[in-house]
Amino acid sequence: MKLRLPLVRLAPLFVLVATCAIAAPAKAQAAAPAAPSAAAAPAAAPITGNVQNARDKVSMCIGCHGIPGYKASFPELYHVPMIAGQNARYIEAALNEYKKGARSHPTMDAIAGSLSDQDIADLAAYYSNLK
Ligand code: HEC
Numbered sequence: 001m002k003l004r005l006p007l008v009r010l011a012p013l014f015v016l017v018a019t020c021a022i023a024a025p026a027k028a029q030a031a032a033p034a035a036p037s038a039a040a041a042p043a044a045a046p047i048t049g050n051v052q053n054a055r056d057k058v059s060m061c062i063g064c065h066g067i068p069g070y071k072a073s074f075p076e077l078y079h080v081p082m083i084a085g086q087n088a089r090y091i092e093a094a095l096n097e098y099k100k101g102a103r104s105h106p107t108m109d110a111i112a113g114s115l116s117d118q119d120i121a122d123l124a125a126y127y128s129n130l131k
Pocket of ligand 1: 080082094107123
């Protein structure tokens with residue numbers, strides 16, 4: 001009897017672990033549907049950034065990545081890297097890394113996750129042309 005007790009107590013923990021194991025792939029699948037179309041699109045027609053179209057989108061970025069150039073709105077909270085004048089490929093790569101989770105930062109993850117491949121290309125074109 002005494003030997004059994006610890007196992008019984010641990011039961012909820014097993015359930016919890018099992019739930020997480022099921023929930024994690026489900027989450028990954030929920031995020032997946034965007035991937036095939038995004039992967040197929042460049043092959044059909046390469047996405048090119050449009051600086052004009054980006055002007056509607058940068059409102060999301062201005063507060064932190066100040067325009068023009070480098071101006072952090074909350075220097076006392078965190079360092080915001082300068083993206084104006086950066087290489088477009090570099091900006092694209094960074095945003096895609098946040099989007100896919102290869103890189104992580106609370107705000108940038110959320111923002112990049114809301115951007116389409118076209119948005120990313122437009123923003124990269126815009127910021128790489130900003131001096
Ligand atoms: C709430 C503030 C905030 C907003 C809004 C924001 N960023 Fe950022 N961004 C950051 C911070 C902080 C980092 C650095 C994060 C890190 O250390 O990984 C960053 C990093 C980046 C980087 C990587 C730069 C590098 O040199 O590594 C890019 C590119 C970028 N942001 C683009 C954007 C774009 C495009 C938008 C708008 C769509 C945007 N950000 C909106 C705060 C913000």
